[in-house]
Amino acid sequence: MDKYKVLLVDDEEEAIEAIRLKLEWETLGFEVIGSANNGVKALELVERLQPDVVITDIKMPYMDGLELARALNEDYQNIHIIIFTGFDEFEYAKEAVHLEIEEYMLKPINSQELSECLKRLKKTLDNEREEKLNVKKLEHYFNASLPMFQTNLFISLIEGRITEADCEKFLAAYQIHMTGPLFGCAVFHTSEHHVPEGMNALLLSMSVEQEIRERIAEKWKSQMFTYLGNTVLVMELNSEEEAVAFTDDCDRFCRWAYRVMGAVVTAGIGRACDSLFTINQSYAGAREAVSYRVLYGTQRAINIGEIAPTEQEISVQSEDTKMHALFKTINLGSREEIEKAAQSEIEKLHRNAKTVSQYKLATMEMVGAFYRFCANNFIDFKDYCAEVENPYEKVPEMDESTLKGWLVNSAVAISEELKNARNTTSRRIVEEAKGIVRDRYMQPDLSLDTVCSELGVSNSYFSSLFKKETGKTFISWLTDYRMDHAADLMLETNEKSYKIAERVGYQDANYFSYVFKKRFGMSPSKYRTEH
CATH class of the missing domain: 3.30.70.270 (Reverse transcriptase/Diguanylate cyclase domain)
Incomplete structure (x- = not known):
């Protein structure tokens, strides 16, 4: 059977070579197919070589081991990850359990421990391979369950x-x-x-x-x-x-x-x-x-x-009184779309109501639908019914143009209230996030996860909200904020680059220089000289 493919990632070539030589890879059922000295290069190799296992150090330039693990979990969920970490990084690494790391191993690496780890991993990989290869079993299960599906x-x-x-x-x-x-x-x-x-x-x-x-x-x-x-x-x-x-x-x-x-x-x-x-x-x-x-x-x-041909037609049309299209535009549409949807409701009303009694009943149902919609959105329809004190009594007496005006004005007022409530909430969350950045941008562990946890919102919701309000992703905005402060420090102080890097939340001076150059098109030292 083919050996499982391993990619080694460490910024120290000696460490990679030592791991290559210390283990009997073939006996363990593995083969080393390549190595990289940082996470960025590792991702390129992963895409090309498709390894089964990635063994990586935590501390590396440009992209550390945990960032690499996060990227692999997003795009290559079948890859198993083993992380090497120094004693002082161990607690930090353990906090990243949500990254689904296979093993954490303390440096310096003991070949016996790593061999035992790979033996355990091979059993897991064997089980996964057996499950994937057992196509007949899966087909049998699917065919047996097909009638139920x-x-x-x-x-x-x-x-x-x-x-x-x-x-x-x-x-x-x-x-x-x-x-x-x-x-x-x-x-x-x-x-x-x-x-x-x-x-x-x-x-x-x-x-x-x-x-x-x-x-x-x-x-x-x-x-x-x-x-x-x-x-x-x-x-x-x-x-x-x-x-x-x-x-x-x-x-x-x-x-x-x-x-x-x-x-x-x-x-x-x-x-x-x-x-x-x-x-x-x-x-x-x-x-x-x-x-x-x-x-x-x-x-x-x-x-x-x-x-029952006529009864059936009426039962289908009774759904019209729920005004789904109009309520959808109230939630999401513009005034023009609201006016168009309101006109459609008026036309349906006049098309379906054959008697005065049916007309009055339909308009009362329309008022009731507004009350229910507002209640479901935690607002009082009385505040938005275009100054009509008793809509159940007054609305059925309106002519077509007056009814349309009332319908549009009420719908627009409700729509504005809902949009204002959403925008206020969105702006508040984004401003709170910016406040957290202003207070804590110098902390290396400040991230999307920590900000969302503090705000009590999901990553996906916050990310879309922040991008909509600012035009940037949160990480881009945080990076730009840090870089702008770094640029100011370059001009206002004589501190060395690595000191400024630490003051804006970067522990790795090389990575800081890389990000700074990407932002301003030149290295920190050249930026100081030219400005």
Whole structure:
């Protein structure tokens, strides 16, 4: 079997050579494929050589061992890291447990200890390799679990919890090959209150489910699963007319189930749709169709498109009163976008309200939606309803232009309040971070982690916030702040570069010079001379 590849990183060539010679690498199951004298060079070699293990010293120029470990964890999570550290750095190194270091070893390195460490590491690597190579085992597990994955996906689809972007990806991953061109949903409900004497309700339901599988699901191109106590079918259809034939088939099955099994089964069939992403609409129609059994009777199939076309349209349009688009623009949009969304709400209102009573009810629902939205955002709608004292009473009496003006003014006022609250919070956090830098820029351990910990925010949130407010990453801003102070000290004092480096938070004078030159285009000494 191939040996595991090791990259050695230390700024002392003698240390690297000593490690090469002290260990019987081949016997241990490893081979040294290269070495680097700093973290920057090590990253270049990692990308090119793809080692399994990186053994690195902590204290190095340009990029130390912990910074290297952090970079490897971000981009090469499969690489195992061993760190060498001096006694005075040991506690500092141990604090970096979140870097997932494999081992910390004190210098000078004992070859026996390092050999034992590599033996332990080889067992870990062997286990990882065995797991990766065991493709058949993974394939067997996936294939055995595939029906469960498929069922979970279809449940997510009928609940409307899958985004359009993810839908095709999941269908392909779970090997669901349904091409349509149309799709439909059917819900089979077996009554628990009409069970033949001597028969258990659960057993009867299971028997019906098995018969549905054999008589319906296998005949039609469909996926079948159980959800909320009902049997659900999602099927492919070639045309709208085929949905009629499917309904007839389900109707015959319901009558057969009662005649032969004594089971009272009602099948609800939803409208056909043109993609699996919108199958939740067909499922909603199928469930509604089942509920019509109280009017049309049981032991039959009910197609929602045949018996309740107008009711179905109204139920879909009732979602309009929630004003999702308008509330989204209040949160994120400009005044122009708010006005456009408000106009759309007015048009929907006038399109759907056929009577004065319906108009008044819809406008009252609109007011209620505003109250709920404001409450969810911890503000009082009374303060932002455009000086209308009793909106439930006054808004339904407004004409179209007055209603639009009220809607826009209220939405804009709420939007400004939300944006001000967000901006105030953002500015406060950024200013507090800058204050921490001003007070502690001279401390070498000041970092993104320490600032976020002190502010009580996550790294990702703070980083995006800081970049948005300042146009720079936090590390860039901290580095520039330190370099600006260093430049001032160069001109205002006669201190040597390494002293100035320490005063602005750099323990390594070489690295300080490297960063200074990157910032100002010249070395510290040349900067002092020229200025």
